[in-house]
Amino acid sequence: MVTQDTQQQFGDYLKGLRQSKGLGVRELARRAELDAGGITRIEQGKISPTLDTLKALATALEVPSSDLFTMAGYVTPSDLPSMSTYLRTRYGLPEETIASVDEYVQRLIDERGLDPNGPAPFEDESENPSKK
Known part of the structure; x- marks a missing residue:
């Protein structure tokens, strides 16, 4: 929706x-x-x-x-492919490059405390019913 x-x-x-x-x-x-x-x-x-x-x-x-x-x-974000799949399919990158990118992305996720599955329902301010 x-x-x-x-x-x-x-x-x-x-x-x-x-x-x-x-x-x-x-x-x-x-x-x-x-x-x-x-x-x-x-x-x-x-x-x-x-x-x-x-x-x-x-x-x-x-x-x-x-x-x-x-x-x-x-x-929706959950419909999108994983970064590895995207890089492999879109650019045909070698596996060692993809592994390096995966490690970098994981480090960013850990450092910033991000949820790679996206926000839970109503966690994202754009979906918060109290903002409507």
Whole structure:
């Protein structure tokens, strides 16, 4: 379920991504073959993008569609592959490099006291019903 907080976070993310590419709303709309007003409403957190819109935006922004799906709340952290699987599949890195990255990530998790499975329900402030 996509929450209002997720919509706003995605809108902020999309706007930052668009600006980092040096694109205005109209140019992004032209490249994605979408309505500029719709993109503005997405960036303002007023509406959630459809899957087709996300695909068009990903192509226009030259980013993986999976990144946009995740940021828009269509893919949850628990649905994502492990870092090792991702590095092996995406980049074909040798096992010793993957082991080194795994060790580094584990050290960060331990140092910062992070839960690699993500927050428990309502632990993440964006899901806290008292904030609504």
